[in-house]
Amino acid sequence: MLGVIADDFTGASDIASFLVENGLSAVQMNGVPSEPLEAQVDAIVISLKSRSNPVEQAIEQSLKALHWLQENGCNQFYFKYCSTFDSTEKGNIGPVTDALLAELNADFTVITPALPVNGRTIFNGYLFVGEQLLSESGMKNHPITPMTDANLMRLMDAQAQGKTGLVAYSDVIKGADNVKARFAQLKADGYRYAVVDAVDNSQLAVLAEAVADFKLVTGGSGLGAYMAARLSGGKQGTDAFVPRKGKTVVLSGSCSVMTNAQVNAYKVIAPSYYLDVEQAISNENYVDELYQWVTENLGGSLAPMVYATVPADQLKQIQNQFGGDKASHAIEQVFAKLAEKLKANGVTNFITAGGETSSIVVQQLGFSGFHIGKQIAPGVPWLKAVEEPIYLALKSGNFGKENFFEYAQGMIS
Numbered sequence: 543m544l545g546v547i548a549d550d551f552t553g554a555s556d557i558a559s560f561l562v563e564n565g566l567s568a569v570q571m572n573g574v575p576s577e578p579l580e581a582q583v584d585a586i587v588i589s590l591k592s593r594s595n596p597v598e599q600a601i602e603q604s605l606k607a608l609h610w611l612q613e614n615g616c617n618q619f620y621f622k623y624c625s626t627f628d629s630t631e632k633g634n635i636g637p638v639t640d641a642l643l644a645e646l647n648a649d650f651t652v653i654t655p656a657l658p659v660n661g662r663t664i665f666n667g668y669l670f671v672g673e674q675l676l677s678e679s680g681m682k683n684h685p686i687t688p689m690t691d692a693n694l695m696r697l698m699d700a701q702a703q704g705k706t707g708l709v710a711y712s713d714v715i716k717g718a719d720n721v722k723a724r725f726a727q728l729k730a731d732g733y734r735y736a737v738v739d740a741v742d743n744s745q746l747a748v749l750a751e752a753v754a755d756f757k758l759v760t761g762g763s764g765l766g767a768y769m770a771a772r773l774s775g776g777k778q779g780t781d782a783f784v785p786r787k788g789k790t791v792v793l794s795g796s797c798s799v800m801t802n803a804q805v806n807a808y809k810v811i812a813p814s815y816y817l818d819v820e821q822a823i824s825n826e827n828y829v830d831e832l833y834q835w836v837t838e839n840l841g842g843s844l845a846p847m848v849y850a851t852v853p854a855d856q857l858k859q860i861q862n863q864f865g866g867d868k869a870s871h872a873i874e875q876v877f878a879k880l881a882e883k884l885k886a887n888g889v890t891n892f893i894t895a896g897g898e899t900s901s902i903v904v905q906q907l908g909f910s911g912f913h914i915g916k917q918i919a920p921g922v923p924w925l926k927a928v929e930e931p932i933y934l935a936l937k938s939g940n941f942g943k944e945n946f947f948e949y950a951q952g953m954i955s
C-alpha cells in the first residue's frame with residue numbers, strides 16, 4: 543500500500559486525484575489521524591500544512607505521518623511537495639526528505655517535481671514552468687517561498703544534508719534499467735538524491751518503473767500518477783462524483799499569476815469582494831461584515847467570491863507596509879473564520895484558491911478526511927468530506943484555466 547505525505551492540502555488533493563484517476567482507491571486524511579483507518583484502500587494521502595512551518599515542526603509532523611501510515615499497512619512512501627519546489631534555503635523539502643530517509647533506513651531517493659500536464663518539466667536538472675525557468679516565472683514573486691533559482695541540484699544541496707546528482711534526459715530515455723544503473727552509480731559516488739529529467743510523461747513512466755523498489759520517493763504529483771498506473775495495472779478510475787447543488791462560495795487567497803487571471807475573469811461575471819489586509823489586521827468585526835456580504839449574494843447563478851488576490855507589485859507594497867507574515871496570517875485567519883461561519887449557516891460547496899489558504903480553511907472546518915471526486919482541472923478534484931455532504935475544491939495557486947471558478951460550478955448537479 544502506498545502512503546503519501548503531502549506538505550499542503552491542495553498538494554494532497556492534487557496527488558490523490560491522480561492516484562484515483564489511475565485506478566487506485568485512495569482517501570485523503572486531513573492531518574495525522576488519531577485512530578486507525580477503517581476503510582480498505584490502495585493508497586492513503588495525509589495532508590499536512592508543513593511547507594512553510596519551522597523546519598523542526600515540519601520534520602516532526604512528517605515523521606508522525608510516516609509512523610501512522612506504517613501502522614496502517616503502508617510499505618512504500620511518497621513525500622509530495624510542490625511542482626514548483628516551493629521551499630527556502632532552510633527547507634522544508636531537504637530536511638524532511640533526510641528525516642524520512644533516516645527513519646526508513648534508506649540511503650537514496652529521487653527528486654521529481656515534474657508535472658508535464660501542468661507545464662512543470664525538468665531538463666538538465668533545471669525546473670521549468672511552461673516555457674520559463676522557475677526563477678523567471680511568477681514564482682519569483684511568491685509571497686512565502688519566492689523561487690529565485692531553477693537548478694534543482696543547487697536548491698536541494700542548499701537545504702539537505704546529502705549531495706544531489708542528476709539523471710539526465712539522455713539517460714532516462716534509454717529506459718528503466720539504465721536509470722537504475724545511473725542510480726547505482728550516483729550512490730557509489732556518494733550522492734543521496736537524484737534529480738531526474740522529465741520533459742514529458744514518457745520519462746515519468748520510465749521513472750515509475752525504476753523506483754518501484756524504493757522505500758521513499760519524493761516529488762510532485764506527476765510521478766505519483768505513473769506509480770499508481772503501474773500499481774493498478776493500468777486501470778482507470780471509475781466512480782468519480784460531483785457535488786450536489788447547494789450554497790456555494792469562492793475564497794481566493796492565492797496571489798499566483800494564474801489565480802490573478804482567474805479572479806479577474808470571474809469578477810466580470812459574478813459578485814466579488816476584496817478582502818482588505820488593513821481591515822483583516824485591525825477590524826475585529828471584519829469576518830462578520832464579509833459574512834453579511836456573502837449571504838446577501840448567495841442567491842445568484844454564480845457564487846460570490848471573496849478574494850485577497852493581488853498582482854505581484856501590489857503584494858510587495860502590502861508586505862512592505864504590514865510585514866509579509868503579519869499580512870498572510872491575518873488574511874488566512876479571516877478566510878478560516880469566514881469559512882467556518884458560512885458552513886455553520888448552510889454553505890455546502892467551497893472553492894478555495896491557494897495552498898496555504900485552502901489548508902487553513904480545511905483545518906478550521908475540521909473534517910477528518912475527504913473522498914476524492916471528479917477532476918475539475920488536472921490536479922484539482924472535487925472532494926467530499928468524510929463526515930457530511932460538504933464539497934470542496936482546493937485549487938493550487940497556478941492550476942486550472944482562466945475560467946476555473948465558473949467551470950467548477952458548472953460541474954455541480
Ligand SMILES: Nc1ncnc2c1ncn2[C@@H]1O[C@H](COP(=O)(O)OP(=O)(O)OP(=O)(O)O)[C@@H](O)[C@H]1O
Nearest residue numbers: 685796797798850869870873896897898899938939
Ligand atoms: N493581498 C495580500 N497581501 C498580502 N498577502 C496576501 C494577500 N493575498 C494573499 N496573501 C497571502 O499569500 C499567501 C498565498 O499563499 P497560498 O499558498 O494560499 O497561495 P499560492 O502560494 O498561490 O498557492 P500554492 O501554494 O497552491 O501554489 C497566503 O498566506 C495569503 O494569506
Ligand SMILES: O=C(O)[C@@H](O)C(=O)CO
Nearest residue numbers: 553556624625762897938
Ligand atoms: O504540486 C503542485 O503544484 C501543487 O499540488 C501544490 O503543491 C501547490 O500548493
